[in-house]
Amino acid sequence: MLNIGVLVSGGGTNLQALIDAQKSGIIHSGRIVTVVSNKPGVYALTRAENAGIDAHVITKKECxxxxxxxxxxxxxxxxxxxxxVVLAGFLAILGDSFLLVYKDRILNVHPSLIPSFCGDGFYGLKVHRAALDYGVKVTGATVHFVNEITDGGKIILQKAVDVLEEDTPETLQKRVMEEAEWKILPEAVELVCSGKVHV
Incomplete structure (x- = not known):
């Protein structure tokens, strides 16, 4: 069984999906041993503590x-x-030295169907606003390996979500999370931990 570290910066909804998937047995080839945030006081840390998982804070400011x-x-x-290492809403860019140590062992979830609406500057609501501005009828989420190119690593899983006529960036974000991110992130983590997917 592999040890999983989850990096977070906010509320931790994707972290909760991972915790729930571990409890339900979807993730059974790995276990979350620590959650690390680059911001103190975020709710993701509370989610980790509530699940009995080590919660730790490391900030660029203190470093x-x-x-x-x-x-x-x-x-x-x-x-x-x-x-x-799983990036679950982690809003910091990892440097080459970190990427080298954990080469091909870092996963990220991105709220679009890569290669659409990804790369530098595309995160959070900005992704969904761009999708709506462009007028796409289908969006979704992607879990991929992390390399030195923002959102440029090999794709592990994708799931499509329909864009509705009345969508706002907020409603689209919520539906992409519920219908895609929370489903494919745990599945991808299990695939990697079980050795079924690798670079």
Whole structure:
């Protein structure tokens, strides 16, 4: 069984989907051993504590630089013997040194069908606003491996979600989370932890 570390920056809805999937047995080839946030006081940390999972905070401010942040994060995850890293709403760019240590073992969920509406600057509601502005009829979510290109790693799973005429960025975000992100992220984590998918 592999050890999973989840990196978060906010409310932790994707983290909750992972915790629920672990409880229900969808994820059975790995277990979440730690949740690390780059922002103190976020609700994701409470979700981790409520589930009896180690919750930890490491900020760039306290580290003093991006390189020092990467080093501190990497050292902590290694101390916790983390095998697979999952970015679940983690709003920080990881540097090359971190990516090298966890090469092909970092997963991210993105709220669009990559290669649409992804890359630098596309996160949160900005993704859904761009999809609506463009007029697409189908959007969705993608789980992919993380490399040095933002949203550029190999795709593991995708799931499509219809765009409705009356959608706002907020309603579309909620539906993409419920119908796609919360389903394919746990599935992808299990595929990687079980060795069925790798780069």
């Amino acid at each position: 003093g630089s991006s390189d020092a942040f990467d080093a501190a994060l990497c050292a902590y995850l290694q101390k916790m013997q983390v095998d697979v």
